[in-house]
Structures are given as C-alpha cells and as structure tokens.
Amino acid sequence: MTPVLYLDFDGVLHPADVRVTASEPKRPRVYNGGSTNHPLLEHAPLLERILAPFADVKIVLSTSWVRVLGYEYTMQQLPAALRERVVGTIWQGELLQHPPRTRYDAIQSDANNRGVTRWLALDDDTEGWPDEQRYALIAPNNFWYGLAQPGVADELSQALALLCAGKPLESRLPQETHVPSTVERIFGLG
Template sequence: MNPVLYLDFDGILHPADVRVTPEEPLHPRVYVRGKPTDEPLFRYVSLLELLLYPYPDLRIVLATSWVRAFGYERALKQLSPSLQERVIGAATFPAPTQFGTISIDAEERGLNRWIALDDDQRGWPEDRRHQLVAPTNPYLALVEPGVTATLAIMLETLCAGVPLDEVTNVARPTSTVERLFALPNVTEAEVIRALEEDAKVEEILRQARARRDDVV
C-alpha cells in the first residue's frame, strides 16, 4: 500500500489565520495581527511539490477545514496539478481533534504508513508524535526554520519502509536539497528564499527531473 501524507492547508501552505467575511464568504484572506492582508494564499505549494518530488508513490489525503468550508473539489484545485494527482480523498470525520479525524480516516483506509503535516497539535498523543510534522510559528508555516528538513527526513523514512519511531536514528542532512536532488550548489535556505521567485523553484524542479531521467 502506498505511503500517505495527511495535508493541512492553513498554517502549512500559507499563514494560519485565514478567514472569510459575510461580505466575501467565498474569498478567504490571510489575516495578520487581526487585520486582512493581500498576502497570497498557497504560496508554499511549490516548496511542498519540491519536497515530495523524489517519492512518486506517495499519496495525499486532504486534512483541512477548506474541504468543509468550500467543498472537496475547490480545496483540491488549490494545489498544483502534480500534487492534485497524488490526492486520493479527504479526512472529514467530525472528531473533537485533528488527530482523531486523521487517525479514524487512516484506520478506515487500512493505512499503516502515514504521516501528517499539520500545525494543530492539540490532542496528539506523545506516542504518536513521530507521525506528525507541525510548524509552531503560525505566520512562517512550512518555511519555519527546520520544518522542511524534518519533513524531508520523515518522508524518506516513511517511503523507505523504516519504522517512523526510528526517525531519530536517521542521519540529518546538511542540505535537504542537496540530499534529495544532488544539487550541491543549491541550499535549503536558497530554495526558501526562491519562493519569492516561482521561476527559480521551477528551475530547481526541472534540474531534478532531468537528473532523474538520466538515471532512468
């Protein structure tokens, strides 16, 4: 069975505080310090695509309030085409905590290889924390220092079939990007800065695809 990533949106792919108003019920906006902004939603989709690229068998289950608020199809369309192709459904069971929603969905799907990328840690048992990657800075989200490196390690562990509770025994890379894509002149920090320039992220992906094609 394919490994699965349970994916939240708010606090992961953009800042955590996203709201709609009665005047614009279908137009969510990022709020900072309680005020609406024009900051782009889903600004870190390219980074997630980059991190998942080495694992073509990985599938995604949406675990986000966007499904409840806007419907599955609209939530799905917020992702890039390559990420959409990985999505196999959504976790929608109305449990008291996000962990409950995800764990019930995983049980119903018969999953034994999964992790969650979610900023909501409430109710997450300590003995299951090895299955969670959780940014703690609500504004930085996925680009919070150390989060991408942690996610990369857990993805490699998950997709290699190594027990997730042994993730602490996996050697930490000096550069997530160098380890994943054999691009020694590109650092993780540079990729994060490049999110302001989508063309650069696309160039990194293009180089990664070319290297994989050469190997094949």
C-alpha cells in the same frame, strides 16, 4: 501499501489566520490583525519540491477548508502536481457530519477506514496528539511561516524518506536517555 501524507493548509502552506467573509464566502484571505494581500498556498511549490523524490506518496486533505469551502474547491486551489496526488479527504461521510474532537482523532479514524498503515501528517494542530504518536506529525510551530519555518522542510523530507523506505517513523525522534541524578551517581544507583 501506499504511503500517505495528511495535509493541512492553514499554518502549513500559508499563515494560520485565514478567513472568509459573508460577502465573499469563496474568497479566503490571510489576516494579520486585518485582511492582507498575503498569498494563499505560498509554500505549495516548496511542498512540491519536497515530494518530488517520493513519487508513491499520496495526499489526503485534512484541512478544514474542505468542511468550509468544499472538497472540489479546495482541491482546485492546489497546483496540478499536488492535485494529482490527492486521493481524498478526512472530511467525508460521518466525519463531515460529526467531526471528531481533535484532528489527530480524525486522521487516525481516516487511516483506519482506508487501511493505511504508513502515514505522516503535516499539520500545525498538535492538540490531542498522544506522545507515543508524535513521530507521525510534522508540526510547524510558527503560525506565519509554516512549512518555510527553518528546519521544517528538512524534517518533512527526512520523515518521508523513512516512510517510503518502510522504516519506522519512531526512529526520527530523539530517544530519551537516562541521565543519572547526583544521588544515583553518589550511591551507585544509576
């Protein structure tokens, strides 16, 4: 089974606040209290470098750009090396007409429809992700830096290595260990 990376754009490949206007519906721009000249997809080359050792990884677009700007337009914004990996989007058919409540629901539904069992999501939207599935999500939490946020690129590389080696992604998260309370220690209950 081919490993899949579900890819979001906003908050991952560039800052999270991207908008289009009625006068320029096909010209998304980064905002920061107003329109800026900040480059879109500025971290795409970083993603290319991270994915380079993992030739088997395919990309499914989970970005809302597909719903707003269309699949072809969205794909064409990616550099060729990433575009070649794209095998589709979560926003098709029923999901396009009636989007699920959360991105997690949309990704899980798409993975089920595709029969994908080895997948990872790169997305800043953490709403609705069950704790027991967080291992499958790499989520930058700095809306401005996204993938360039310190530690995120390394986390993605490590998760991709596990995914491509067929190892459980659950192993990438720290395991909770029980630390006995003072009462447990005093009374020998721990």
